[in-house]
Amino acid sequence: MTTTISPLAPKVYADLPHIAGVRLATAAAGIKYRNRTDVMVMVFDRPASVAGVFTTSKCPSAPVEFCRQNLSHGTARILVVNSGNANAFTGKKGREATRLTASAAIDAVGCAETDVYLASTGVIGEPLDATKFAGVLGDMAERANADGWLEAAKAIMTTDTYPKVATRTAELGGVLVTINGMAKGAGMIAPDMATMLSFIATDANIAPAALQAILSEHVGTTFNVVTVDSDTSTSDTLLAFATGASGGTRIESADDPRLVDFKEAFRQLMADLALQVVRDGEGARKMVEITVEGAETDAAAKRIAFSIANSPLVKTAIAGEDANWGRIVMAVGKAGEQADRDRLAIWFGEVRVAVDGERDPAYSEAAATAVMRQEDIAIRVELGIGEGRATVWTCDLTKEYVAINGDYRS
Amino acid sequence: MTTTISPLAPKVYADLPHIAGVRLATAAAGIKYRNRTDVMVMVFDRPASVAGVFTTSKCPSAPVEFCRQNLSHGTARILVVNSGNANAFTGKKGREATRLTASAAIDAVGCAETDVYLASTGVIGEPLDATKFAGVLGDMAERANADGWLEAAKAIMTTDTYPKVATRTAELGGVLVTINGMAKGAGMIAPDMATMLSFIATDANIAPAALQAILSEHVGTTFNVVTVDSDTSTSDTLLAFATGASGGTRIESADDPRLVDFKEAFRQLMADLALQVVRDGEGARKMVEITVEGAETDAAAKRIAFSIANSPLVKTAIAGEDANWGRIVMAVGKAGEQADRDRLAIWFGEVRVAVDGERDPAYSEAAATAVMRQEDIAIRVELGIGEGRATVWTCDLTKEYVAINGDYRS
Known part of the structure; x- marks a missing residue:
C-alpha cells in the first residue's frame, strides 16, 4: 500500500480555532492499526443540537442504525468514532458492539443513551472488539480539550493520505460564530448519501430541526456530488453539532433570515471538506470538475455528469493525460438521458474540443x-437541449487505485 | 500498451467450417494500424436474411444509424467492418464516410444500398477517411472465400488480445445447419446493448423476422449480461445473417417448433462469444461469474449482480486475490434494490463466507x-427475499486496465 501523501493535498492544513462547548481527544486502542491513534471522541459539555445524514445503503453498518435511532431526540453529549473496523455486516455481534461502546460512552460523560453518537470506519464483516473502548473512553472524556481538531481528524483516517479539516466564521444574529469540520474518506466514495465520515461542530445557537434542514439542503451540492469510485459505503455518516455556546437568540427555523451568512459559511465548509475527500481519492493525481449544461433538467444534467465522472475509461484517460474527448461522448451517450449527438459541445478547460457533434474545426491537440x-x-x-445544469467532482483512476484496493484487507 | 495474450484466452481456437453462401476476405487499408489487417468483408452470394441489435447509446456512431435504417428491408449482400476508427461523433463527415463506404460496397457486389451493412470500431471523434475503402473493397469481394473466419476475426480486433470465434451445428427441419460467429471487444463493454461487434452467419433457411426474434431473445442472457468496465460503446453492433443455403422449408416464425435445436445452438454460440469478450477484458486475469438468487424479481437480481460486477472495489479485490466479501455486501447495499442485511449469505466458489448477515461461523480464510x-x-x-435470479459475468480490474486505457489514443 502506498503511504505517499496525495499530490493534491492542501499545502497547509487549516488552523482550527476552539468551538466553545466542544472538547476533543484521541487514543490508540489497537483496534487494527499499530503505532497510530484509532479512536476519537468529541464531548459536548452541555447537550448540543444534532443533525445527521447517512448512507442510502440497504446494508448499513450497526453504528449508522444506532445514530439514526437517536437522531429524533435532537441532542448529543458525546461522539465516539473509531477507524480500523467499520462494524458493518457484523449482525447481532455488531449491535452488541455498539451497545457496549455506547455504555462506555455513557459512563464517560454521564448522559442518556440517546445523547451518544457512534461511527466506525474500516474493514467490513469482521467483528469489532468493543471491549477495547471500555478502557479508554473514560480517560479520553477527562483529558478532552478544545484543541486537537487536526489530531482528531488523523485518528479517523483509513486509506486517507492526509487529515481533512476546514473552518469558517459567520455572523449570526449579531454574534460571530465559528464552524469547524473534519472528514475522512478516500475510497468507497460515491453520491446519494453522506459519502464518508464527516463531523461538523459550531458554537451557533440553532435548534436541531433548523440544523438538520441546513445540513440536508447543502449535502446535495457538496458531499453528494463527489465521487471517487462510484462505490457507496455501508457506513457513510455526516453529523453536525451546534453547542449554542456563542449565545444570542436560539434560531428555530432554517428559513430564519438571520441565517443567511451562516448558511453560506456552512455550505462553503461542507464543499471544502467534500473536495478534500476527492483530492485524496485513492491513487488520485488529478482533480476533475465536470459541469454539464443545457440538459433537459438539473437531475438529467447530474446523471450525465456522474456518468462521465464514474466512467473508468474517462478516468483512465485523465490519468494518462490523454485529451480523449470521444470517451466523454461515450459517457454522455450511455447515461440514458436525452442527448442530441449533433448539438453536443465539449470543453477541456477553456479549449473547445468538440462542437455540433464533431471535432472542433479549430481543434488543437497541443x-x-x-x-x-x-x-x-x-x-x-x-x-x-434545455436549461438543466449540474457540477460534480471526481479524480482520475490510476494504477495506484488498483494497488491500494488489491490488498487493502490483507 | 500490453501485447501479451490474455491468460484467460482459449487454449485452441475453434476451427470454423464453411457456411454455404458466405464468403470472407480481409485487407490492410492502413486506416490506423500498420502491419496488420483492418478491413473485413462478408459477402452473401444471394440476399441473406438479416437481424441486428445495436447500442442503446444516445450518441450512436454513423454506421450504427446506417444499419438501423437498412434493417427493415431484411436482406443483406455485404457486410464491411473496419477497425482503427469508430466513425463515431464525426457528424456530417461521418455520414459522408458511411455513404462513401456503402457506395464502394455496392460497386463491389452489385446490390442495393439497403443490402449493405457497415460497422466501425476504434477511436471516437476522428474523421474516418473512407477513400481508403474505395481501393480495396472490389478486390476483396472478388477474392473472398468460404475460409478465413479466423482471419476475419483478427481484422476487426482493437485492444483485443485474441480473435474470438465460435461454431455450432443444429438440426433444423431434417437438415443439419451450421452457425459460425465472431466477436471483438475488450473494453467499453457493458450491458443493455449488443456490447461490442459480433457477426453471426448460418446457412439455415430462416426469415428475417424469425431470425430477429431469436437474436433479440438470447441477447438478454448472453451479450447483455457481460461487463468489463460498465462503459457502453457508441458502436455496439450484433448482426446475424442466414443465407438459407442449407435448403429445407423456410422458417417464418421464431415460435416454429422445428427451431428448438437451432435456437439452443444459437444461444450457446452467443454465450460462447460473449464470454470470450469477458475473458479478453482489458487487463483481465480472472473471469468472474456472479449469481444473485432470492431477490424480489429477476430484474432486481440482475441489477444487484451488475452492482457487484461493476464495483471497482470488488474488481480490484478479485485482482488482488483477496476474499474481501465485505465489498460484496457494500455492492448489494448500494444497488438500491430490496435487501435484508440480516438474511444475506455469500459464497466464493463452494465456500460459504457469510450467512445470516455476518461472517460464517465456520469461515476459513485459507x-x-x-x-x-x-x-x-x-x-x-x-x-x-424472493425468487428472483440472475447471472452476469465480468473480469477483475488490474493495473493493466489502467495502463491500456491511459494511453490508448496517443
Missing part, C-alpha cells in the same frame, strides 16, 4: 493536452 | 483465499 497536464482539470459539456 | 487464487471464480449471493 492545446487540449496542455490542459490535461494540469493538476486540476475542468470538463464542460453543453448539450444544447 | 479456504476462501484458495478460491480467489483460481482463474475462474464463482460468486453467489442469496438474498432470502
Whole structure:
C-alpha cells in the first residue's frame, strides 16, 4: 500500500480555532492499526443540537442504525468514532458492539443513551472488539480539550493520505460564530448519501430541526456530488453539532433570515471538506470538475455528469493525460438521458474540443493536452437541449487505485 | 500498451467450417494500424436474411444509424467492418464516410444500398477517411472465400488480445445447419446493448423476422449480461445473417417448433462469444461469474449482480486475490434494490463466507483465499427475499486496465 501523501493535498492544513462547548481527544486502542491513534471522541459539555445524514445503503453498518435511532431526540453529549473496523455486516455481534461502546460512552460523560453518537470506519464483516473502548473512553472524556481538531481528524483516517479539516466564521444574529469540520474518506466514495465520515461542530445557537434542514439542503451540492469510485459505503455518516455556546437568540427555523451568512459559511465548509475527500481519492493525481449544461433538467444534467465522472475509461484517460474527448461522448451517450449527438459541445478547460457533434474545426491537440497536464482539470459539456445544469467532482483512476484496493484487507 | 495474450484466452481456437453462401476476405487499408489487417468483408452470394441489435447509446456512431435504417428491408449482400476508427461523433463527415463506404460496397457486389451493412470500431471523434475503402473493397469481394473466419476475426480486433470465434451445428427441419460467429471487444463493454461487434452467419433457411426474434431473445442472457468496465460503446453492433443455403422449408416464425435445436445452438454460440469478450477484458486475469438468487424479481437480481460486477472495489479485490466479501455486501447495499442485511449469505466458489448477515461461523480464510487464487471464480449471493435470479459475468480490474486505457489514443 502506498503511504505517499496525495499530490493534491492542501499545502497547509487549516488552523482550527476552539468551538466553545466542544472538547476533543484521541487514543490508540489497537483496534487494527499499530503505532497510530484509532479512536476519537468529541464531548459536548452541555447537550448540543444534532443533525445527521447517512448512507442510502440497504446494508448499513450497526453504528449508522444506532445514530439514526437517536437522531429524533435532537441532542448529543458525546461522539465516539473509531477507524480500523467499520462494524458493518457484523449482525447481532455488531449491535452488541455498539451497545457496549455506547455504555462506555455513557459512563464517560454521564448522559442518556440517546445523547451518544457512534461511527466506525474500516474493514467490513469482521467483528469489532468493543471491549477495547471500555478502557479508554473514560480517560479520553477527562483529558478532552478544545484543541486537537487536526489530531482528531488523523485518528479517523483509513486509506486517507492526509487529515481533512476546514473552518469558517459567520455572523449570526449579531454574534460571530465559528464552524469547524473534519472528514475522512478516500475510497468507497460515491453520491446519494453522506459519502464518508464527516463531523461538523459550531458554537451557533440553532435548534436541531433548523440544523438538520441546513445540513440536508447543502449535502446535495457538496458531499453528494463527489465521487471517487462510484462505490457507496455501508457506513457513510455526516453529523453536525451546534453547542449554542456563542449565545444570542436560539434560531428555530432554517428559513430564519438571520441565517443567511451562516448558511453560506456552512455550505462553503461542507464543499471544502467534500473536495478534500476527492483530492485524496485513492491513487488520485488529478482533480476533475465536470459541469454539464443545457440538459433537459438539473437531475438529467447530474446523471450525465456522474456518468462521465464514474466512467473508468474517462478516468483512465485523465490519468494518462490523454485529451480523449470521444470517451466523454461515450459517457454522455450511455447515461440514458436525452442527448442530441449533433448539438453536443465539449470543453477541456477553456479549449473547445468538440462542437455540433464533431471535432472542433479549430481543434488543437497541443492545446487540449496542455490542459490535461494540469493538476486540476475542468470538463464542460453543453448539450444544447434545455436549461438543466449540474457540477460534480471526481479524480482520475490510476494504477495506484488498483494497488491500494488489491490488498487493502490483507 | 500490453501485447501479451490474455491468460484467460482459449487454449485452441475453434476451427470454423464453411457456411454455404458466405464468403470472407480481409485487407490492410492502413486506416490506423500498420502491419496488420483492418478491413473485413462478408459477402452473401444471394440476399441473406438479416437481424441486428445495436447500442442503446444516445450518441450512436454513423454506421450504427446506417444499419438501423437498412434493417427493415431484411436482406443483406455485404457486410464491411473496419477497425482503427469508430466513425463515431464525426457528424456530417461521418455520414459522408458511411455513404462513401456503402457506395464502394455496392460497386463491389452489385446490390442495393439497403443490402449493405457497415460497422466501425476504434477511436471516437476522428474523421474516418473512407477513400481508403474505395481501393480495396472490389478486390476483396472478388477474392473472398468460404475460409478465413479466423482471419476475419483478427481484422476487426482493437485492444483485443485474441480473435474470438465460435461454431455450432443444429438440426433444423431434417437438415443439419451450421452457425459460425465472431466477436471483438475488450473494453467499453457493458450491458443493455449488443456490447461490442459480433457477426453471426448460418446457412439455415430462416426469415428475417424469425431470425430477429431469436437474436433479440438470447441477447438478454448472453451479450447483455457481460461487463468489463460498465462503459457502453457508441458502436455496439450484433448482426446475424442466414443465407438459407442449407435448403429445407423456410422458417417464418421464431415460435416454429422445428427451431428448438437451432435456437439452443444459437444461444450457446452467443454465450460462447460473449464470454470470450469477458475473458479478453482489458487487463483481465480472472473471469468472474456472479449469481444473485432470492431477490424480489429477476430484474432486481440482475441489477444487484451488475452492482457487484461493476464495483471497482470488488474488481480490484478479485485482482488482488483477496476474499474481501465485505465489498460484496457494500455492492448489494448500494444497488438500491430490496435487501435484508440480516438474511444475506455469500459464497466464493463452494465456500460459504457469510450467512445470516455476518461472517460464517465456520469461515476459513485459507479456504476462501484458495478460491480467489483460481482463474475462474464463482460468486453467489442469496438474498432470502424472493425468487428472483440472475447471472452476469465480468473480469477483475488490474493495473493493466489502467495502463491500456491511459494511453490508448496517443
